[in-house]
Amino acid sequence: MIHRHLIAAAIVVGLMIVVAAQLTDPSAIVGQPLEPPSTQFLIGTDFLGRDVGARLLVGGVDTILFASLATVIAITAGILLTALTMPGPRRQATMMTAVLSALLSIPPILIAMVALVLTDAGRLQIAFSTGISMGAAVGVFLSSASRVITGAEFVTAAISLGGSEGHIWSRHIVPSLAPYLIQQAMVVFSYALIMNASLNVLGLGGAPGSPEWGSMLAEGRYSMRDAPWLVIAPGLALVVLVMAVNGFARVLERRLTTWR
Amino acid sequence: MTRRLFSAIFSIWFAVTLTFLLLRIAPGNAIHTALISSGAGQAIIDEREAALGLNAPIIEAYVRAWWELVSGNSVSLASGIPIHMLIEGQLAATAELAAVALALAIPTGLVTGLVAARGSRLGRFSAQTLISILLATPVYWSGLLILIAAPALFPALIQQQSVLLPAAAIALGLTGTLARATETSIRAQYREAYILAARSRGVPELSILTRHALRAGAVPITSTITLQLAFLISGVVVTETVFARAGLGRTLVNAVLVQDFPVVQAIVALTSVLTIAILFLSDGVCARLDPRIRME
Numbered sequence: 001m002i003h004r005h006l007i008a009a010a011i012v013v014g015l016m017i018v019v020a021a022q023l024t025d026p027s028a029i030v031g032q033p034l035e036p037p038s039t040q041f042l043i044g045t046d047f048l049g050r051d052v053g054a055r056l057l058v059g060g061v062d063t064i065l066f067a068s069l070a071t072v073i074a075i076t077a078g079i080l081l082t083a084l085t086m087p088g089p090r091r092q093a094t095m096m097t098a099v100l101s102a103l104l105s106i107p108p109i110l111i112a113m114v115a116l117v118l119t120d121a122g123r124l125q126i127a128f129s130t131g132i133s134m135g136a137a138v139g140v141f142l143s144s145a146s147r148v149i150t151g152a153e154f155v156t157a158a159i160s161l162g163g164s165e166g167h168i169w170s171r172h173i174v175p176s177l178a179p180y181l182i183q184q185a186m187v188v189f190s191y192a193l194i195m196n197a198s199l200n201v202l203g204l205g206g207a208p209g210s211p212e213w214g215s216m217l218a219e220g221r222y223s224m225r226d227a228p229w230l231v232i233a234p235g236l237a238l239v240v241l242v243m244a245v246n247g248f249a250r251v252l253e254r255r256l257t258t259w260r
Numbered sequence: 261m262t263r264r265l266f267s268a269i270f271s272i273w274f275a276v277t278l279t280f281l282l283l284r285i286a287p288g289n290a291i292h293t294a295l296i297s298s299g300a301g302q303a304i305i306d307e308r309e310a311a312l313g314l315n316a317p318i319i320e321a322y323v324r325a326w327w328e329l330v331s332g333n334s335v336s337l338a339s340g341i342p343i344h345m346l347i348e349g350q351l352a353a354t355a356e357l358a359a360v361a362l363a364l365a366i367p368t369g370l371v372t373g374l375v376a377a378r379g380s381r382l383g384r385f386s387a388q389t390l391i392s393i394l395l396a397t398p399v400y401w402s403g404l405l406i407l408i409a410a411p412a413l414f415p416a417l418i419q420q421q422s423v424l425l426p427a428a429a430i431a432l433g434l435t436g437t438l439a440r441a442t443e444t445s446i447r448a449q450y451r452e453a454y455i456l457a458a459r460s461r462g463v464p465e466l467s468i469l470t471r472h473a474l475r476a477g478a479v480p481i482t483s484t485i486t487l488q489l490a491f492l493i494s495g496v497v498v499t500e501t502v503f504a505r506a507g508l509g510r511t512l513v514n515a516v517l518v519q520d521f522p523v524v525q526a527i528v529a530l531t532s533v534l535t536i537a538i539l540f541l542s543d544g545v546c547a548r549l550d551p552r553i554r555m556e
Binding site: 109113217224231232242 | 393493512539
């Protein structure tokens, strides 16, 4: 029950941030460059004299948006890979499993970097590369989860009752997969937050000047000796958000394992 | 065993071919960019690209890519340096960074995990909180924090450009995952009946932990350490850039930025071969630790 209240509180705070973000202009130059935190600018100003606090609010919305986009791409890629492995003849399944494990052995950051070579280096491309780089991991997770479910008793029961392949997949297997999918999506989302920002910090892409937390970190690096708040604030925001997402994912995982 | 070896070889082939195909369809390359920005005409660009074999038919290019990887006989498009020299020069720095990071992370991760699973109430709470924070902290951020704090705290380390600082940034993240794996594994062991049996025989608590639970829980911990390889690699890439340290990771980032494809191809291939080899070895180690796991 406590978790339900927590989720409600998180949604309310999130909405407030979205509203507040509409009221502020993140690129307005409002003070001197690199002003330390004060009552006027709670987290100081950046190298152009823009309000870091306002940028953090507005950028948070974008950060979440692009990480969600990466998550959707990763999950879609994972589902496609699983769909190729699951049904069909045995030989095809064995081959696809080999492909999946081969894909899995390439470190995600390398896949993301190669994907970034292919595209331009905008914000969408970063989200795309992040998503693609995690597709194999989602695929492996989903195909092992669906193997567990296809072996479950209620599926055997449905088969012996004469259910068709399509009926069993749409009515029994996919609905039971849904909670696993949501839990996996949260894990992927928290990785996507970190990976998007790390591609930004590496200077491989992103939109310079946009208030996303990754871009703020990348820009803040150059004046962090004089103005450490430029690096500390967006990083801390990222850590808190990732901790919250990980916490929800763990609660969900515990539910799933006790249910099983 | 042979099947496992076969799948390792397949993985390597797959990684190289995938990178080759992706880089093949990439628009532009380092030569093109460099010549365009120096004001060269299309004719000169075509001539140069043809001399380097960049426009060769796909089969020929594929065979040559393999030959170049095996013989190490290719040159960087951006600098003209032979790639085997480029990699040999950087490999030592990267290996040192990764080794120091692992050496820092394995003991701290094991201890934190043990405290989180079996410590006192306060110890468990603080260790678990620490693990959650570490798991959520991106490597580049801990790296930047270390860079901010180090001049005041450890001026000597900054001056020597010590490997300890970047390694610490990677180790912080690794400690989190390792500790979480240890915690989960040890908890699961303590739910088993053989622990109760040992207790009822009067085996001291400490030797239950070290001789029973840790030994049985070692397999999941070992496999987590190897699965963290991808994390270690991305950590190395990021920290080398953040700390402006020489190494393969930084070379790769620069090669991606200027579209120096032979370098990207070589480093991705090398990393994949290393990753696959280590995963293969770790399966062997797990089979030695736990006779129930047979290498299929």
